[in-house]
Structures are given as structure tokens and as C-alpha cells.
Amino acid sequence: MASLPLIQPSLKAPADGARATKRSIFSNPTEDIYSDMDLDLDKDGNEGDSVSWVHLDPSPIGKDTTVEKWSQSNRTLQSTFRPSTNELAVYVAGKKAAEQFPVKQTASSKDNIVFLCQETIPEFRLPFIKRMYGVFLDTLSKDPYATPELYQRSFDRYYEGIERYLLRLDALATTTEDTEKVQAITQEAELMDKLRSIWQLAEYMFLTADDKQPIAFLYGEWLTRHDGGMDPEVGEKLLAATGKLSQPDFWPYVYQCLLRGMKNSVVFMVEQALNEEEDENTADALDAFLGVLRGIPSSEMLLPDGKTRGRHGHWMEQCQKFAKSPLLLYLGSEADTAMSILTGDVETILESTTSWEEAFSALLLYTDPECSRHDLMPLLSSCVEKYLKGKDVSLLDKIKVGILELDAIKTIRYCGNFHPLLVAHLADVFQQYGYLDISDMQLQDTIALGWDSNIRDFFITSYAHSLMADPSLWEEIAGYLLNCGHTGRAMLSEWICHVPMESSTKAHKVLKFCKDNNLTDSLRSINRVMAVEEEKRGQYALAIQHFIASKDGDRVAKVADNMMLKYLAGKLDIDEALSTLPASTSPNEHVEFLRSYASFQRDYKNGKFTEAAGTLVAILATEKAPKKYWAILLMDALPLLEHKDKVVFDSHDTYELMQCLEEIIGSQFKDEYLQLLPPSPAASSAGSVVDEREKQLDVLRLALVRNLARSLVHPPREADDDEEMMSL
Amino acid sequence: MNQVTKFDGTHEDLIHDVAFNYYGNRLATCSSDQKIKIWDYNEADGIWESNISFKAHSCAVLKTSWAHPEYGQVLASCSFDRSVIIWEESYHDAVKKWTSVATLRDGSGTVQDVEFAPNHLGLRLAIVAADGLVKIYEAMDVTSLAHWTMIDSFPVGEGPSKDEDGNHCLSWCTSKFTAQMMVVGCAKDHVAKIFRQDHNTKWQACEVLGGHGGVVHDVSWAPNMGRSYHLIATACKDGHVRIFKLTDDSQGGALTGGWSRKMFNVTCIADFADHNAEVWRVEWNVTGTILSSSGYDGKVRLWKATYTGDWRCMSVVSAEEGPSAFQR
Numbered sequence A: 001m002a003s004l005p006l007i008q009p010s011l012k013a014p015a016d017g018a019r020a021t022k023r024s025i026f027s028n029p030t031e032d033i034y035s036d037m038d039l040d041l042d043k044d045g046n047e048g049d050s051v052s053w054v055h056l057d058p059s060p061i062g063k064d065t066t067v068e069k070w071s072q073s074n075r076t077l078q079s080t081f082r083p084s085t086n087e088l089a090v091y092v093a094g095k096k097a098a099e100q101f102p103v104k105q106t107a108s109s110k111d112n113i114v115f116l117c118q119e120t121i122p123e124f125r126l127p128f129i130k131r132m133y134g135v136f137l138d139t140l141s142k143d144p145y146a147t148p149e150l151y152q153r154s155f156d157r158y159y160e161g162i163e164r165y166l167l168r169l170d171a172l173a174t175t176t177e178d179t180e181k182v183q184a185i186t187q188e189a190e191l192m193d194k195l196r197s198i199w200q201l202a203e204y205m206f207l208t209a210d211d212k213q214p215i216a217f218l219y220g221e222w223l224t225r226h227d228g229g230m231d232p233e234v235g236e237k238l239l240a241a242t243g244k245l246s247q248p249d250f251w252p253y254v255y256q257c258l259l260r261g262m263k264n265s266v267v268f269m270v271e272q273a274l275n276e277e278e279d280e281n282t283a284d285a286l287d288a289f290l291g292v293l294r295g296i297p298s299s300e301m302l303l304p305d306g307k308t309r310g311r312h313g314h315w316m317e318q319c320q321k322f323a324k325s326p327l328l329l330y331l332g333s334e335a336d337t338a339m340s341i342l343t344g345d346v347e348t349i350l351e352s353t354t355s356w357e358e359a360f361s362a363l364l365l366y367t368d369p370e371c372s373r374h375d376l377m378p379l380l381s382s383c384v385e386k387y388l389k390g391k392d393v394s395l396l397d398k399i400k401v402g403i404l405e406l407d408a409i410k411t412i413r414y415c416g417n418f419h420p421l422l423v424a425h426l427a428d429v430f431q432q433y434g435y436l437d438i439s440d441m442q443l444q445d446t447i448a449l450g451w452d453s454n455i456r457d458f459f460i461t462s463y464a465h466s467l468m469a470d471p472s473l474w475e476e477i478a479g480y481l482l483n484c485g486h487t488g489r490a491m492l493s494e495w496i497c498h499v500p501m502e503s504s505t506k507a508h509k510v511l512k513f514c515k516d517n518n519l520t521d522s523l524r525s526i527n528r529v530m531a532v533e534e535e536k537r538g539q540y541a542l543a544i545q546h547f548i549a550s551k552d553g554d555r556v557a558k559v560a561d562n563m564m565l566k567y568l569a570g571k572l573d574i575d576e577a578l579s580t581l582p583a584s585t586s587p588n589e590h591v592e593f594l595r596s597y598a599s600f601q602r603d604y605k606n607g608k609f610t611e612a613a614g615t616l617v618a619i620l621a622t623e624k625a626p627k628k629y630w631a632i633l634l635m636d637a638l639p640l641l642e643h644k645d646k647v648v649f650d651s652h653d654t655y656e657l658m659q660c661l662e663e664i665i666g667s668q669f670k671d672e673y674l675q676l677l678p679p680s681p682a683a684s685s686a687g688s689v690v691d692e693r694e695k696q697l698d699v700l701r702l703a704l705v706r707n708l709a710r711s712l713v714h715p716p717r718e719a720d721d722d723e724e725m726m727s728l
Numbered sequence B: 001m002n003q004v005t006k007f008d009g010t011h012e013d014l015i016h017d018v019a020f021n022y023y024g025n026r027l028a029t030c031s032s033d034q035k036i037k038i039w040d041y042n043e044a045d046g047i048w049e050s051n052i053s054f055k056a057h058s059c060a061v062l063k064t065s066w067a068h069p070e071y072g073q074v075l076a077s078c079s080f081d082r083s084v085i086i087w088e089e090s091y092h093d094a095v096k097k098w099t100s101v102a103t104l105r106d107g108s109g110t111v112q113d114v115e116f117a118p119n120h121l122g123l124r125l126a127i128v129a130a131d132g133l134v135k136i137y138e139a140m141d142v143t144s145l146a147h148w149t150m151i152d153s154f155p156v157g158e159g160p161s162k163d164e165d166g167n168h169c170l171s172w173c174t175s176k177f178t179a180q181m182m183v184v185g186c187a188k189d190h191v192a193k194i195f196r197q198d199h200n201t202k203w204q205a206c207e208v209l210g211g212h213g214g215v216v217h218d219v220s221w222a223p224n225m226g227r228s229y230h231l232i233a234t235a236c237k238d239g240h241v242r243i244f245k246l247t248d249d250s251q252g253g254a255l256t257g258g259w260s261r262k263m264f265n266v267t268c269i270a271d272f273a274d275h276n277a278e279v280w281r282v283e284w285n286v287t288g289t290i291l292s293s294s295g296y297d298g299k300v301r302l303w304k305a306t307y308t309g310d311w312r313c314m315s316v317v318s319a320e321e322g323p324s325a326f327q328r
Helices: A067-072 A123-140 A148-175 A177-207 A215-226 A232-238 A250-259 A262-275 A280-293 A309-323 A326-331 A333-341 A346-352 A354-369 A378-388 A395-404 A408-418 A418-433 A440-449 A455-467 A470-480 A484-496 A504-516 A520-536 A541-548 A552-570 A576-579 A588-603 A609-621 A628-640 A651-665 A684-714 A722-727
Strands: A052-055 A075-081 A088-094 A113-118 B002-008 B015-020 B026-031 B035-042 B047-057 B063-068 B074-079 B085-091 B095-104 B110-115 B122-131 B133-143 B144-155 B166-173 B181-186 B190-199 B202-208 B216-221 B230-234 B242-247 B264-272 B279-284 B290-295 B300-303 B312-320
Touching: A067 A075, A075 B015, A075 B279, A088 B026, A088 B300, A113 B122, A123 A148, A123 A177, A123 A333, A123 A418, A123 A470, A148 A177, A148 A262, A148 A418, A177 A215, A232 A250, A232 A262, A250 A262, A250 A333, A250 A346, A250 A354, A262 A280, A280 A309, A280 A326, A280 A333, A280 B300, A309 A326, A309 A333, A309 A470, A326 A333, A326 B035, A333 A346, A333 A354, A346 A354, A346 A378, A354 A378, A354 B230, A395 A408, A395 B279, A408 A455, A418 A455, A455 A470, A455 A484, A470 A484, A470 A504, A484 A504, A484 A520, A504 A520, A520 A541, A520 A552, A541 A552, A541 A576, A541 A588, A552 A576, A552 A588, A576 A588, A576 A609, A576 B110, A588 A609, A588 A628, A609 A628, A609 A651, A628 A651, A628 A684, A651 A684, B002 B047, B015 B230, B026 B063, B035 B063, B047 B095, B063 B110, B085 B122, B085 B144, B095 B144, B110 B166, B122 B166, B144 B202, B181 B216, B190 B230, B202 B264, B230 B290, B242 B290, B242 B300, B264 B300, B264 B312
Parallel strands: A052 B312, A088 B015, B015 B063, B166 B216, B216 B279
Antiparallel strands: A075 A088, A088 A113, A113 B002, B015 B026, B026 B035, B035 B047, B063 B074, B074 B085, B085 B095, B110 B122, B122 B133, B133 B144, B166 B181, B181 B190, B190 B202, B216 B230, B230 B242, B230 B279, B242 B264, B279 B290, B290 B300, B300 B312
């Protein structure tokens, strides 16, 4: 289709008499154009015929007993959902505990089977699902009204995608040897064939703006492409035969060609019959008949400015004239039927056709080839009444009729029962074109029902749910949900947290997706879980990184604590552990403390006493270090305070250290602050342990006082070189 | 819907509960044989394998519940022996082991249901026992699960019940945007009640889900998913599956958790007698869009709303003999 839809029901259709927008999407069933007939296409309900049944194999109940007896023996069936995939674990459950029976109940092996049930997605469909998702995103990014040509190019990829998938299925069926798989491929091809036919009919009816191309010709094209009613062999046999006119298949073939608007085929066949005709009168009659046939309306004969109608009228007169002509008698009585079809005799057409689709095509072509899409009802009613009345109407027929009624809501409703992929994408396109706009009246309905999302979002989220069966499609599922408004986003936010992170690559992909799409809660939750996992594996830097990303300061503190304790026990190298922490990680006081403390230890080991002392004082003075580590840090200062050759701490630093010491000793939380000091073996009760630990600090106190005196008498010089001191 | 796989639970008695972990790649099964088995999904082979089985209680293990994975691999189990045990997976010499880290035993009846609270409430656990008391416990330190404190306790009905009166059952409301709530099946009272924490942090019954013609065997609060209303499903002895819709009774709709408003408009929007036998269990999927119900008719039914808000049965899984292939 080169151009764009002209039909936008929300604006134009009411004026044109279209019914879809005048009714609420919540009227159920949607008002039927055939309400005055006995025919009710909605009978059997909308979803009643789409309940799927699974009988567990092997049956937990078995053949030898009834459900009632089985249930009376303390058994019932129970199920639970698998969170990420909607898979269902089904099992036989004991209703009451064994202890509630005086005699021990026996359980057999068939009582212990856990069955996993799910809607499965065939593996060969996955590339198609991914391609359709790509088209979905592509169309979403374009506006059918602002950039019609761009949109159309994207939109056309839907049909191309279905076609390509059908070709792939065809190729797959020929190269596959496994009969079961071939059967599955064949079923899939049948399903896709129907889907393609629905998609194109919907496109022709709702989405083509080519007003100059009457629906009669587009419908004829659709019928030829999607309904294989004609057997090509019949035509080939006739062509090979001599005396074509007398062949029993000749006229039935002609009728079928006429009914399906296959002008070229019928003209060719009659030309061949004429070429071999020896009887002059019959040849004249065939020649005249050919003249009529060449005037059958077709898309190539369209004229501008409404002249087509005039030409059609003229052709009809020609047909009627020939129908009354004595020449017709030379072609036999069957020719009368052909002429009745050509002159648009409804009764003859309905009697000659084999399906309502064919009848509709013929009626359109011969009674009103320029019929507007909005005026199809009378013709459609005749066909539906003749072929579907009182019959068990298939879902496919219901959909096709809904489309021809130009009833977007009905189309979507029935497509919803056909396949989630079809309805999701069709609803999306319909929404973009404005077919599913909710009028004020309908909006009131939605409020009354508490409905939070529109019809398009409903079907797209349903489709996304159907894809959950295959975890490899997580990106597509997430993408569909993301584009489904508030509800879809809320579902995504919850569901994505349940996606298993089998590898770090996947985990990072999921995290990136959440970050890029501002799924803050999910991002936080996933980071927190990943942090716990990393901590369990001893990957402290990664754990810290994820806890920081999840904005969980308490857990960062706990990991830092754990690292510090491990370091103090000589089981961890903090420098090494933190080396993998990316520089881009947000600053965190606990991490800063660990880094500073590691730096202090490093400087001390390398003999850089002045730097070490400076770091230690800074850690304490800025209160980077939690107070429970102060006693340890102060004890770490002891060798520097007692340095024989150099005054490392000046008086100001010494005062600082003394103040810190007094702060923990004088605190009501002294027990806690001294807890990390090694206990004395002599301590026997909690009280004496604290006293004993405090006593250890006496040495520190003495060293501080001594250092203060030394620093006042011999203040440390800036030029002092630690390494020089070491060598002394 | 197809049966895609199956595995032998290998318990020595009837299974009482099967629970998936948060990701659905682990399963816990518990049974009257007093054991819990942990099953891991082997993705490469598409099979469920169990390497861990342990005696969990001194009586039948009735239910299990997994904690959110941010607290590690943590499982709670409740039993006919009147206790609840918190289990944690740990590694000992690179071997996975499940260790009992805490036992909660202060009730006077069989513990009939156990469920961890939604994650945003922290590591909390609600239990309900045959004595008709709901108790809420909280882990004092999420990095060390040995200490659990009972932070709340409230009776679900008038006076204690007996085991014969049927199950008490509970289900948390998982919405982050409301006050803490849960729905509790009240055994002999033949109702389910909504309990909500009031402004004094006391749990009060604020709504009754009535219309049940028998004991409410199970309740399930649907994940909210940003809807302006809540959905709660009940499984009843009278053979009915019911779906209740709770909307804020004030004009304007959204459940914003204001303390001054406590009542909901409750409507039963679906009532199905399809099981034609006692309904034993109801459960929502993770997005609150599909409801499963199972009953004494040996069938599991899946229910889904149409876009018109009608709930319809979409699938039936039957324990009876029949054609195993997919039917439509």
C-alpha cells in the first residue's frame, strides 16, 4: 500500500455510518449487525471454545478409581506458579497431616509425581517473535499521520515478516526428518497462513488509504491469494483437451473464474475454445461472449473522476443485451448461468458459489464494484445468511466477518481468541490509527469498571505474558510491557526482578535495561540480590558495588565490617579485595574508611611512619572510622608513639589521639567500643572482660603522655625522612 | 497448555506443599514424611534434580515459604508439630547444606500457614495456627537469622478453633503503596477477613469477605501491579472460587495508604462453581493476571480476565485419565 488510511473511525466513521465507535468496548457481546436474524455469531460465548485441557500423564487417579473415592482418601490436586515463566507445578497433595489419621495412610509412587505444565512456544518460532518485536518497536517510533510513508514502510514489515516466516517453515518442513517435528511445523504453517490472511484482510479494510482502489478489487486479490478454492489442474486439463465447450468441466471452470473475478483466466480459456471452434454460429457466440468478458471490472480499468461508474453501467447494459441475444443459445443453457453471474443476479451468484467469501467477492464485483468499505453490510448480510446461518461458525469466519463489518472492536475481540501475537500487533496498529480511541461515553464505562489500561495495552500485556514461557525472550517481554502504559510498567517492574541471572552477562544486561528505563525499584532490588550473592562468594568489592547501587548503606557497612574483621583476623587483604571496585562507584564512608585504614597499614609496613600517622589521625579526627574500631586504631598507633628515634605525632596529633581514647573510655557504650580488643585469658565474667580490656589501654595512655612530652620538647621536623630513620 | 515435564518427588508419604523460589529455578517440597526436599532446575538438561533432603520436623511438614533472595537462600516451614523452622542454605567445605537457624514455637496449635512478608517490609514472617492466632515475626539482623522477634499477634476470630474446624490461611498484600495488610481465612467463621495495621501499628480487621457457604480453605491476595483496586481470591469448601475486588471507598480512587480511611468497597466480581467440589487452593501468578484454583474434583483451573473485566476459565489440568495431548 503506497499511502495511508483514510478511515479513522473516531472522527470520520460516525459521519459515514460506521458502527464501531458508537458502541462501548465493554458491551459484551459487541452489537451484531445480524441481530434481526437468527444467526448469532457470538453463540457459544467468546472464550468458551478456547479452554485448553490437559490430562496428566500418568494419571494420578488412574483407571481403577473415581475422583470422589480418590478425594476421600485425603488427596487433592494442587498447583503453584513458577514466578518467571508462569509454568504450573501440579501435584497430588495430602489434605491432612499423616498424624491426623489413626492408621498410617499409604502413598504410592504416583502420588509423588510433580508435573510441570505450560503453554509452550516452538523453538522455530523464536526468530519470528523477535522479528515481529523489532517491527513493533519500529512502528511505535513513527507516527502514521505525521510521517505516513515512513510509517507505512515499517508497517509493511509485519506482512513481510509473516511471509518470510512461512517460507522458512516450508523450507524447514522439507529438511526435517523427525515426523513429530514435521507435524508441528505443518500445524504452525497452517496457523501462520490463517494469520497472514487475517492480517491482510484487516490491512485492506482498515488501514489502506487508497480510496481510488475500491475494496472489491482488493478483496478479490485477497481471496485469490488466501483462499485456494480453484483447482489449477482443472484449467490445465481443459486447455489440453479438444472440444473444450463440450467438456463437463468447462462451464463450472468458467463460473469459478467469474465468481472470483479471474478475468484473465476466463478470457484466455474462452479464447482457446473460440480458436478451436468449427461451428460458425457457436464461434460468433463465443466471440460476443468474449467481448462481454473483456469488460469485467478490474483494477486496471479504473478511470478518474467517477468515470468508472459510467463505464460499468455501459458494460452492464452490454451484458444484459447479450443475455437476451439469440446468439447465447449456441453456447448452451450453462451460458445463461454465466450471464446471470455477470449481470449481478444475487440468487444465481449465491447458488453458484461454494463459500461466503467467494459469494461476497462476486456480489461486490458484479453488483457494485465501487462499493465503499462502509456500505458492505447488505451484501455481506446476504452471504453470511446463506452460508453461516444456523452453522457452527468458525473463529476464523467470525474474525473475517468482523473485519468486513469494519468493526474494529469485534475484530480485536475475536482475534484475541485466535492468537496473542496477532491481536497484540493488530491492536497496536489500530490504536495508532485511532480505531480504539475511547469516546467520552466509553470512558465512563472504564471508570465504572475500574479498568486501568486500554484495550491495546491489555492485549499487548497478554501477549507478553504468553512469551514468558521462554526465558530467552526476556528482552522482548520487557520491551512489550515497557510500552504498555502504567500497568505494563508495573508488571515489568515486578516480573523483571524474577528473571533468573544465570550469568553475569545476563545480569548486567538486565541491570542496564532497568537503568536505561528508569525502573528504579527493580534496579535496587536486583542490585541487592546480586550483592548478597557476591558477598557469599567472597567477592566483597562487587558486593559493595551492588549495595551502593541499591542505595543500601546499612548493608555496605555490614560488608565493610565483615572485611575489617577478616582483615584483623589476618584472613583478608583489604587492598587486594578492594582493587576490583571500579573508580566510578559512588563514594561511601565505609569504603573510604577501609581504604584509609589499608593505606595506613601499607605506609606503616613500608616505613612511611609520618604518612601512616597522618592517615591514622585523619581517620580518627574525621570520624571516618566507626567507634568500635577506635580502640584497635589507637593500639595501632602504639609503635609509632613509642618510636625511639623520631617523634612521629606532634602535640596536636597526640591531643587528638588522647581525646579519642577518652571518648571511648568515657562512653556508656564502652563495652561495645572495647569489644574488638583481644580478651585476657584471666577474665571470667562479662564485667571483668571489659575491665581487663580497658587495662590494655593503660599502655597506650602512658605512651600518649610520653609522646606529648617528647613532642613539646622535640617537635617533629617536616624534613624528617622516615626511611633515613629506618636505616638508623 | 501442555505437560512439559515431570519428576518423582521421592517422598515417603503424601506431599503437602510445593513452593518455587523467587526466580522459579528452585523448588521445595514438603511432606507427611516430615522431610523437605530441595530441587534445582538443571537448565542444560531441562530437568529438576534434588540433591538435598532433610528431616525438617517431628510431624508432617504442611507448608513452606521462600524468603526474598536478598536475605540469601532462606526457607520457612510449618508443621503439625506446632513449630515453624527457619532454614538457611550454607556452604560447608563447598557442600551445600540446609541448617535450621531458628525455631519459632510458642503456639498452641498446628501451624497451618506460613508466608514471608513482601520484601519492602523487611524480613518478616506471618504464621497462623489452629489456635486462631496470626503472629508476625521479624528477623532482628538480616545477616544473622538466629533471632526472630514476634512483633505482632492478633486473633482472626472469636475464640480459638480446633483443627477440625478447617484451615486458617493467610496472604500478604504485596502493594508498596498501602498500609500493611493481609487477608486471613478464618476457618470456622466461614469468612475471610482483611486485617490492616492502623495508625497505632495495631492490626485490626477492616473488612469481611463474606458470602462463603463453608470454610475458606485458602486465600490469595493478587499482586497489585499499579491497579487502583485490589483483587483477592478465596477457595471455599462450598465448591466456589471467588474473586473479590477492593476499591477505596472515598471518591477519587487510589489506595494511597492514608491512615484516616480504612474501609474498602468490597464486591465479589467472580463466583465460579465449576469445580463442583471443595476448592482447596487458590494462587495468583506473579503479575496478578492469572488465577489458579484446585479442588477435590482432581482439577486445576486457570482463570484470566478478558478486556471487559469478565473472568473466564482458560485452561484445565485434570488428574483423571484422558487424552494426554493438548485439546482445544
